[in-house]
Amino acid sequence: MSMRNTLIVYRKELTDSLRDRRTLISMVVVPIVIMPLMSIGITVLMISVIGKAVQEVPKVMILGGDSSPKALADLKAVKDLEFVPAEPDYRQQISDKKIRAAVDLPSGFDESLKDGKDATVKIYHYSGDLKSGIAVDKVENSLNKYRDTTVKLRLEAHNLPGNLVDPFKVEKENVAPPEKVSGAAIGGFLPYFVIILCLTGAMYPAIDLSAGEKERGTIETILCSPVSRTHIVLGKFLMVLTAALCTAVLAIISMGVSFSVAKTYMAGRGGADNPLNASIGLKAIGAVFFMVLPLAVFFAAAMLAIALFAKSYKEAQSYLSPLLIVAILPAIGGILPGVEINSRLAMIPVLSTSLISKEIVSGTFHWNYIGLIFLSSCAYASAALFIAVKLFQREDVLFRT
Amino acid sequence: MIEAERLCKVFQDKKRGQVRAVSEVSFTCKPGQIYGLLGANGAGKTTTLRMLATILEPTDGTARIAGFDLLKDPQGVRRNVGFLSTSTALYGRLTAFEMVQYFARLYGMTDAAISKRIDELFTRLEMNEFRDRRCDKLSTGMKQKVSIARTLVHDPPVMIFDEPTNGLDVMAARTIVQFIRECRENGKTVIFSTHVMSEVEKLCDNIGIIHGGRLLTEGTLAGLREKSGLHDLEDIFVQVVEPHIPKEMVAS
Numbered sequence: 001m002s003m004r005n006t007l008i009v010y011r012k013e014l015t016d017s018l019r020d021r022r023t024l025i026s027m028v029v030v031p032i033v034i035m036p037l038m039s040i041g042i043t044v045l046m047i048s049v050i051g052k053a054v055q056e057v058p059k060v061m062i063l064g065g066d067s068s069p070k071a072l073a074d075l076k077a078v079k080d081l082e083f084v085p086a087e088p089d090y091r092q093q094i095s096d097k098k099i100r101a102a103v104d105l106p107s108g109f110d111e112s113l114k115d116g117k118d119a120t121v122k123i124y125h126y127s128g129d130l131k132s133g134i135a136v137d138k139v140e141n142s143l144n145k146y147r148d149t150t151v152k153l154r155l156e157a158h159n160l161p162g163n164l165v166d167p168f169k170v171e172k173e174n175v176a177p178p179e180k181v182s183g184a185a186i187g188g189f190l191p192y193f194v195i196i197l198c199l200t201g202a203m204y205p206a207i208d209l210s211a212g213e214k215e216r217g218t219i220e221t222i223l224c225s226p227v228s229r230t231h232i233v234l235g236k237f238l239m240v241l242t243a244a245l246c247t248a249v250l251a252i253i254s255m256g257v258s259f260s261v262a263k264t265y266m267a268g269r270g271g272a273d274n275p276l277n278a279s280i281g282l283k284a285i286g287a288v289f290f291m292v293l294p295l296a297v298f299f300a301a302a303m304l305a306i307a308l309f310a311k312s313y314k315e316a317q318s319y320l321s322p323l324l325i326v327a328i329l330p331a332i333g334g335i336l337p338g339v340e341i342n343s344r345l346a347m348i349p350v351l352s353t354s355l356i357s358k359e360i361v362s363g364t365f366h367w368n369y370i371g372l373i374f375l376s377s378c379a380y381a382s383a384a385l386f387i388a389v390k391l392f393q394r395e396d397v398l399f400r401t
Numbered sequence: 402m403i404e405a406e407r408l409c410k411v412f413q414d415k416k417r418g419q420v421r422a423v424s425e426v427s428f429t430c431k432p433g434q435i436y437g438l439l440g441a442n443g444a445g446k447t448t449t450l451r452m453l454a455t456i457l458e459p460t461d462g463t464a465r466i467a468g469f470d471l472l473k474d475p476q477g478v479r480r481n482v483g484f485l486s487t488s489t490a491l492y493g494r495l496t497a498f499e500m501v502q503y504f505a506r507l508y509g510m511t512d513a514a515i516s517k518r519i520d521e522l523f524t525r526l527e528m529n530e531f532r533d534r535r536c537d538k539l540s541t542g543m544k545q546k547v548s549i550a551r552t553l554v555h556d557p558p559v560m561i562f563d564e565p566t567n568g569l570d571v572m573a574a575r576t577i578v579q580f581i582r583e584c585r586e587n588g589k590t591v592i593f594s595t596h597v598m599s600e601v602e603k604l605c606d607n608i609g610i611i612h613g614g615r616l617l618t619e620g621t622l623a624g625l626r627e628k629s630g631l632h633d634l635e636d637i638f639v640q641v642v643e644p645h646i647p648k649e650m651v652a653s
Contacts, residue, residue, distance in 0.1 A: 008506045012495070019494040019535075217490035221551070223456045224484040225507040226476050395457055396413065 005227045009235025010242075017205050017239055026204045027243045031197055031251030036258035039193065044262050050130070057082050058100035058135035061090050065105035071113075071146065075103065078142045081135065094126050100135035101125045103143075113150055191288050191357030193255070194248045195331045195350060198296045199303075201247025202240050203320055206303035209236045211316035219398060233304070233392035237385065240300040248292065252285060288357040291370070294377035295353050299327070301384035308391050311400055334358055346372045349380045402590055403430040403453065403559060407462035410448050410614075422448040424614040425462065430592050430607065432558065435585050437605035438594040439638060445614035446594035447486070450563045453592065454484040467558050467590075480508065483552030486563030491547055493537030497528060500536055501550045508555035515554075522550045542573040549580050560584045562593035566600065578604065598634045608634075612642045 017023045059082045065072040076083055087093065090102040104122040106112070112119040123139055126132040155162055213219045222232055303320060310316035327350050333339055334354025341355040352373045359366060391397045410423040423445045430436035440446045451457040453464055455475040463470055469477035491500055498519065505515040523529050526546045531539055536547060552560065562581060566574040581604055584591050595601060601608055602622065609619040618641050620628065629637045 005507065008503070012492075012499075012503045015499070016492055016494050216493065217488045218492055220451075220456060220486065221489040221491070224454050224479060224482070224489065225504055226479040226509070227507050228476065399457075 002228075002231055005231040006234045006238070009222075009227065009232055010238040013205075013209055013236055013239035014242065017208065017243065020204075020208055023204045023208060023243065027201050027247050028250060030200065031247045032254045035193065035197065035251045036255045039189070039255060040258045040262045053130045053134060056131060058131055058138075059084050059098070060135050060139060061086055061093070061099050061102040063090060063102055063104040064107055065109065067107050067111070068105055068109035070110045071105055074146050075105075075139070075142055078138055081138055090124060094124055094132070097126070097129070097131075100129070100132045101139060103139055116154070189335060190252075190285070190361055191292065191354050192331050192335050193251060194288060194292050194357075195295065195354060196328060197247045197251045198244040198292060199299050199324060199327050202244035202296070202300045202303050203324070205243040206240045206300065207307045207310075207313055207316040207320065209239060210304055210308040211310040212313050214310075214398075214400075215312045223398070229392050230389055233389050237301055237304055237388060240304050241296060244296045244300050245293075248289070248296070252289075284361050284363070287360045287365075291353050291357055291360070291374060291377075294374060294381045295350065297381035298349060298377060298384050301381060301388045305384060305388035305391050308388065309397055309400070330354065341366065341369050341373075343369075343372070347376055349377060353377060402432055402468070403428075403436070403464060403466050403592055405429070405449075405453065405462070405464040408449060408452055408459050408464060409461035410445075410452060410457060411460040422614050423452070423459075426611070426614075426616045427462075428607075428609050428616060428619055430590050432590045433585060433588045434606040435581065435591040435593065435604050436607045436609065437601040438592065438609050438611055439596065439598075439601055439634075440594070440611035441596055441642070444611045446611055447563050448614075449611070450484075450486070450561050450592065450594055454482055454561050455479055456484075480555070481557050482559045482561055483555070483557040484561045484563075485548055485552045485565050487565070487567045488563075489548060491536040491539075491544055491551075494535060496533045496535055497539065497543070497547045497550075498523075498532045500547055501554050504551050505554045510555065518554055518556075519550075522553060526550055541569060542576060545569065545573050545576055549577075557589070559590045560592070562591070564594055564596070566595070566597065598638065602634055610638060610641045612645050615645075617641050617645065 017027075057080050061084050062072065062075065063086045065075075084099060090099065093099045094102060102124040104124070106119055106121065109119055109121070121143055123136055125136045151165060152162060155164055213222070223229070303323070306319050306323065307316040310319055330348060330351035331354050333351045335358070339345075339355065341352065341359065345355060346352045346369055356366070356369055356373050360370075405426055405428050408423055408426040409421070412420045412422055414420045426445070426449055428436065438446050438449065448457060452459050453466060453471070455471050455478050459472070463472050465471075466478045467481035469481060471478045492503070495503065501519055501522070502515055505518065510518070523532055526549060528543075528546050528550060531543050534543075536544060539547065560581075562577075565577045565581070569577065578600065581591060581593060585604075585606075593604075605622065607619060607621055608625060610617050618625065618628070622634065625634075625637050626632055629640050631637050631640060
């Protein structure tokens with residue numbers, strides 16, 4: 001009988017909530033439309049912008065160099081750079097983005113090299129500007145090659161071996177498949193999104209089913225039914241949990257779909273470390289979801305308890321909005337580089353789940369931490385649910401005026 | 402049958418400290434009778450009826466309703482009570498049918514029994530026309546009918562009405578008054594609170610005058626008239642209540 005009553009309440013709350021526009025927007029529209037638009041859209045936009053910047057031929061001004069035809073010819077041989085005649089306002093032109101960089105070859109540069117004297121080539125650029133950076137890279141590469149050739153010629157002139165200044169080589173070889181590398185980079189965001197969406201998905205139903213009922217005057221109606229208050233609050237809690245999980249699942253599915261679409265559309269663009277080349281296994285997604293489950297229970301129960309305390313929809317909103325920020329902060333902590341899980345952090349709700357999920361997504365399963373975090377999240381969830389149930393028994397909370 | 406025994410309710414108020422909303426209220430209401438709880442705003446009517454409906458727990462005292470003690474078996478009480486007040490609103494996003502069906506399910510009725518009972522109630526209350534319309538789209542009168550169907554769906558022997566006509570127009574109020582009368586005719590125990598004298602005169606077999614949380618007097622209308630030597634219920638009410646109003650308030 002008891003479970004039956006909870007399910008009756010749950011079924012009614014589900015029907016009721018699915019007819020509420022605000023709940024529908026936060027539960028369905030946000031995860032299906034807005035989240036993929038935000039995440040995939042920004043990635044696609046970034047790749048396009050970088051792609052365009054790489055394709056553009058930057059203008060570079062060469063200052064001086066009249067007395068150094070050799071170095072000048074070498075520099076001008078660089079492909080994908082457009083050289084413009086020297087003008088005195090080169091600094092202003094760089095700032096105005098008319099040219100991307102300027103190279104100052106000191107007078108008598110060829111001569112200095114020949115005589116083995118010190119010389120400095122100066123590159124003027126605009127730090128932080130992507131296109132200026134690309135131009136500088138190209139100029140610097142060319143100058144480095146020119147320097148190496150000069151060194152080689154000098155060694156040969158003194159009959160010295162070429163490896164004198166280069167006694168050994170350093171080689172790096174990546175063993176991780178490219179999709180794993182980018183997977184680890186983007187994977188940190190997956191738990192972050194799931195956690196945030198669980199929270200936003202739970203918010204509106206939590207308010208609607210508690211403070212909303214008080215405001216509409218239906219709380220007294222349900223209290224005079226023979227169902228115990230524990231069963232009523234459990235039915236409501238199940239609905240809030242459903243909304244939280246539904247939001248997260250829909251977001252994962254829709255992000256997965258838009259990810260593959262974006263991947264096909266952007267195929268071959270953006271280079272090897274293109275985050276769209278990432279692939280996150282179903283097993284990892286399942287594991288992340290499993291870890292987020294007790295957290296969703298915690299959110300649903302905590303939000304219901306807090307909203308229950310409020311007298312009106314507006315009051316509940318003003319209580320829960322700061323909570324959103326409080327919960328987002330540790331979730332962000334999870335995506336910061338260098339923050340790694342340890343037994344102390346494993347006790348902090350949200351942050352621990354975010355951190356362990358990041359590890360799971362990159363293919364590392366620390367079973368001891370997984371167990372510890374799952375249990376601690378379950379403990380927090382039980383405590384929140386217990387408080388929600390207890391608050392629903394209190395007359396001063398239900399009839400707070 | 403309702404047997405209230407020294408019901409008390411004390412609230413904790415931040416500003417005023419302990420507030421005694423109801424103090425030692427005792428009365429009996431028998432099947433086939435209507436008991437009217439008459440009092441001004443803040444007299445303790447709503448708190449008394451909420452305690453009888455087990456929405457609030459008494460600080461002291463108890464009541465037996467349809468044979469169930471409200472402290473020992475509140476669920477048993479709720480199964481045998483229909484509670485209607487202006488603050489028992491409807492779920493706006495449910496249809497009239499879904500609203501009544503939801504409560505029928507909560508009362509543990511089977512699907513077959515629910516279907517039969519709803520057909521019967523909707524026909525009797527002329528609700529079939531708006532059966533599948535959402536409650537937030539209904540007129541006040543229609544909403545009242547849905548509330549009545551909700552309180553009657555489990556056919557309770559005891560009916561509790563807390564200022565049921567408050568804020569209603571004449572037609573909607575008439576529907577309620579007629580419904581209360583029908584409840585008595587069907588042998589139900591009825592208690593209702595109001596501050597409208599004409600309703601009490603029209604409906605009640607027994608009247609209790611409540612003020613400051615205390616039941617000051619009770620009896621039949623004829624009995625009260627005889628005791629006070631007055632005919633008009635309003636005059637009787639003032640005569641009973643006035644000695645309990647602080648002098649400075651009477652003067653102002």
